[in-house]
Amino acid sequence: MTPTNRIKFQDLQALNDRFEPLLSQRILEVIQSGQYVVGEQIREFEKEFCAFTGIGHTIGVSNGTNALELILRAYLEMGRIQKNDEILVPANTFIATFLAIVSQGLVPVPIDPEIPSFLPTADALEKKITPKTKGLVMVHLYGRTAYSRDIAALLDSKGMLLIEDNAQAVGSQFEGRKTGSLGGAAAHSFFPTKNLGALGDAGAVTTDDQELATIIRALAHYGRTGSHCYTYAGTNYRMAEIQAAALRVKLPHLDQDNNRRMALANTYLRNISHPDILLPKPENLAFHHTWHLFTILTKKRQHLVSYLDRKGIETAIHYATPPHRQPAFRNSMRHRSLPVTEKIHRETLSLPLYPTLSDKNIRYIIDTVNGW
Ligand SMILES: Cc1ncc(COP(=O)(O)O)c(C=O)c1O
Numbered sequence: 001m002t003p004t005n006r007i008k009f010q011d012l013q014a015l016n017d018r019f020e021p022l023l024s025q026r027i028l029e030v031i032q033s034g035q036y037v038v039g040e041q042i043r044e045f046e047k048e049f050c051a052f053t054g055i056g057h058t059i060g061v062s063n064g065t066n067a068l069e070l071i072l073r074a075y076l077e078m079g080r081i082q083k084n085d086e087i088l089v090p091a092n093t094f095i096a097t098f099l100a101i102v103s104q105g106l107v108p109v110p111i112d113p114e115i116p117s118f119l120p121t122a123d124a125l126e127k128k129i130t131p132k133t134k135g136l137v138m139v140h141l142y143g144r145t146a147y148s149r150d151i152a153a154l155l156d157s158k159g160m161l162l163i164e165d166n167a168q169a170v171g172s173q174f175e176g177r178k179t180g181s182l183g184g185a186a187a188h189s190f191f192p193t194k195n196l197g198a199l200g201d202a203g204a205v206t207t208d209d210q211e212l213a214t215i216i217r218a219l220a221h222y223g224r225t226g227s228h229c230y231t232y233a234g235t236n237y238r239m240a241e242i243q244a245a246a247l248r249v250k251l252p253h254l255d256q257d258n259n260r261r262m263a264l265a266n267t268y269l270r271n272i273s274h275p276d277i278l279l280p281k282p283e284n285l286a287f288h289h290t291w292h293l294f295t296i297l298t299k300k301r302q303h304l305v306s307y308l309d310r311k312g313i314e315t316a317i318h319y320a321t322p323p324h325r326q327p328a329f330r331n332s333m334r335h336r337s338l339p340v341t342e343k344i345h346r347e348t349l350s351l352p353l354y355p356t357l358s359d360k361n362i363r364y365i366i367d368t369v370n371g372w
Contacts, residue, residue, distance in 0.1 A: 007352055007361050009314040010193050014356045019249050026245040027199075033241075038221075041244035046204075048251055052171075055181045055206045057213035060239035061220050064167040064189025064203040068100035068137065070237060071163050071185045071205055074215040075135075076104060077232060080161060085134040090120050090146075091322060091341035093139045097165050098323040100187075101137065109133065110324050110333065112340045115297070116281055118142065122150035135161030140169030140179050142318075143195065143261070143292035144282070147174045147182045163187070167203075168292040170196045171258040180206045185216075190247055195261070195292050196254050202243040258290040260355040264362055265291040268351065271366045276300055278347075293318055294353040301349050304372060311368045316350045 016023060030041060046058040061067050075081045083105040089097055091110035101108040109128050111120040118141055125136065136155060138146045147164075155162050162183030166172075170188055172179040180186040185207040190198040207213050215232070218225050223234025269279055278297040282289055295318060298304055308315055322341045324333035351365060 006312040007314060007357075007365065009316045009350070009352050010354060011356055012192050012197070015197070015354060016199070018356070019253075023246060023249050026249055027242055030241050030245045036241050037238055039241045041241040041248065042239055045239075045244040045248050045251075048248060049204060049206070052251060052254070053178045053180045053206050055178075056208045057206065057210070059205045059213060059216050059220060060244055061203045061205060062237045062239060063201040064165075064187050064191065065096040065100055066220075066237040067187035067189070067203040067205045068097065068163070068165060069103050070216045070219050071187060071207075071212075072100060072104040072106060073219055074185075074212050075161060077215050077219075078211065081106065081134045084132070086130060086132045088125055088128060088133060088136040090139050090141065091324060091338040092118060092344050093141060093165070093323065094167070094319060095323045095326060095328070096167070097137055097139055098329070107132075108323075108333075110336065110338055110341070112338045113141075113344070115340060115344070116278065117144070118280065118295070118344065119144065119146045122148065122154045125151065126154055129158060129160075133158070133160065135163060137163045137165050138183065139165040139167075140172055142280070142295055143169045143172055143290040145169065145172045145174045145179055145288045147179070152182075166206075167191075167194065169290055170194065171254050172290045173288040181208070184209060185212055190243070195258060195290055196247065196250060198243040199246045200240070200243060202239050202247065204239070257355040261291040261353060262289070264353050264357055265289070265294055267362055268294055268353070268366065272296075272369055274370055274372060276372075277304075277369070291353055293350045295348050295350050297344065297347040298349060299347055301347055304349060304369075307372055308368065313365055313368060314352065317348060318350050319345060319348075321345060 042060045049058040086107045086109045087101050089108045092113045098108045111124050113120045140146050164183045164186035166180045166186045167189035169179045188204045190202040205216050219232055219234040220237040223230045223232030225231040276298050322345045324336050
């Protein structure tokens with residue numbers, strides 16, 4: 001591979017080129033409509049995303065972090081949770097999950113996951129439940145459905161909230177039900193690299209709870225509940241019309257894109273074999289996985305990164321430092337010991353995986369990795 005035909009870790013331009021000229025046409029239509037927020041594009045997108053997810057309410061919002069914040073804030077408004085309540089959260093997640101919890105005056109309780117699922121078990125969650133524990137933010141990490149009957153039964157028995165962080169798994173399923181429809185409410189991210197990516201920041205909340213949906217819609221729009229009436233001290237977390245228009249062009253192709261991700265991941269799983277690499281083998285096929293990221297573990301990460309880079313293959317690390325070890329949490333969590341999470345962050349490496357990655361290039365990546 002020469003520098004001009006390096007295999008990128010992400011290729012957003014190629015991803016979005018597939019939707020031309022429709023994408024540009026739809027954006028031009030928004031420009032010419034003169035309606036840039038709270039218009040037809042967002043209204044129609046919300047309906048289409050409800051149909052896709054199999055859910056009653058979608059509220060299009062500014063990004064996935066804000067979607068999580070809005071859900072928690074609405075549960076506070078409803079009195080379902082109180083400030084300083086504890087919310088369980090997988091320790092191995094992107095920091096945004098933690099930030100949303102902290103932003104609402106709630107206390108994140110990080111739970112160590114298992115390897116190779118990279119997800120916490122019901123037993124691990126149960127051990128951390130105290131009288132102050134009121135909910136779980138379940139993260140469908142890397143695209144893998146984190147939901148299980150055991151976890152659902154545990155939360156039910158304790159009367160705890162189940163909030164899905166579906167930032168990385170839009171289109172994943174549990175027994176035919178889409179992630180985003182499995183708990184009380186779900187936050188979705190449409191950040192450009194996500195399985196369903198907008199052309200900038202965007203996100204959504206989905207729920208079947210009419211009251212929650214009404215409060216979230218109000219909170220995201222300054223707290224407005226009627227003409228000149230602001231019932232909540234809300235905020236502005238709305239999605240832009242241009243983003244909704246772009247998402248409407250791409251949503252009909254999402255299942256096909258996710259199928260391509262699954263095919264590529266299976267090709268990696270069947271063909272990569274190296275004694276120093278642990279593959280993310282799904283040990284149970286009931287756990288549906290749309291492979292937002294393909295993450296391997298290796299104790300010799302830096303060596304592999306440099307080797308692949310020399311061979312023209314870009315990689316990325318998700319993530320280098322776990323949330324509880326970030327300076328942002330130096331006063332609350334930094335000294336907590338979460339050994340599995342820490343091991344994952346030391347050893348994880350993401351290989352390129354996206355719908356436009358060609359068969360030729362994935363073959364080259366596999367041969368190169370096996371030749372390491
Ligand atoms: C697991 C997880 N949660 C939340 C978010 C936040 O989404 P956004 O970037 O749209 O705010 C992300 C995005 O990277 C994520 O990966």
